[in-house]
Amino acid sequence: MSIMSVLVPFVVLATGFTVIMILLFRNLQRLDEEAGEAWSRVQEQRMERLDASRRLIDALSASAEFGDAPTDDVRRALDACRNADGIEAAAEADSALADAWRALSAATDMRRATALERAHEAIERLGEIDSRLPLLERLYNNAATTYNNAGVTFPTLLVAKRAGYAARPLYRPLHLRGASDQASAADTESLADKSPRIMNAYMLWAVGMSDATLEEADTH
Numbered sequence: 001m002s003i004m005s006v007l008v009p010f011v012v013l014a015t016g017f018t019v020i021m022i023l024l025f026r027n028l029q030r031l032d033e034e035a036g037e038a039w040s041r042v043q044e045q046r047m048e049r050l051d052a053s054r055r056l057i058d059a060l061s062a063s064a065e066f067g068d069a070p071t072d073d074v075r076r077a078l079d080a081c082r083n084a085d086g087i088e089a090a091a092e093a094d095s096a097l098a099d100a101w102r103a104l105s106a107a108t109d110m111r112r113a114t115a116l117e118r119a120h121e122a123i124e125r126l127g128e129i130d131s132r133l134p135l136l137e138r139l140y141n142n143a144a145t146t147y148n149n150a151g152v153t154f155p156t157l158l159v160a161k162r163a164g165y166a167a168r169p170l171y172r173p174l175h176l177r178g179a180s181d182q183a184s185a186a187d188t189e190s191l192a193d194k195s196p197r198i199m200n201a202y203m204l205w206a207v208g209m210s211d212a213t214l215e216e217a218d219t220h
Contacts, residue, residue: 020155021159027150027156028156038136042137045129045133046090053097055118055121055122058118060113062118065116077097077099078097080093080096088169090171095174144169145170147168148167
């Protein structure tokens, strides 16, 4: 048996493995970028909703009828939402804002606010934004879930470390969750938690090989 008869299949296999690793690497990066773009669209609508909410609160405070309405908690919650750093912080702040609005509505007859021109305009704007946000939130959560699952699923997990993979948090304010979702979430173990226990010796070897392959690809 000649050396070439052994070398050629090895080169073909090595080349194929390298190509597959590069494709997986780029696909994981693409999924991350898509999730980032989806969150940017959610964030844009969040900021518009905060602006409209601020205009509504200002309109209430400026009116004689609602001048004494307890709006301080809503104002603080609006500031917290705008200053929230990260998706999880945004979800927590948005949940607190929803609670503040509910408390204000319980203390004030908000139905009469629609008679105020500035308040009416802000309420209409909030309605437009809130009609779009649920879809944008689902699109982001779907994109983030796809990315998160890809990063812990074989064979993409072979290049996850090299691609700088870090699971993206979902945007799920508590006021948008169902009670059953909250209960089941506490008992659910993610594939990311399970994956170290299901990796066999071959997979561990392949992870090391994929890192080396990508390092070689970067140098060319």
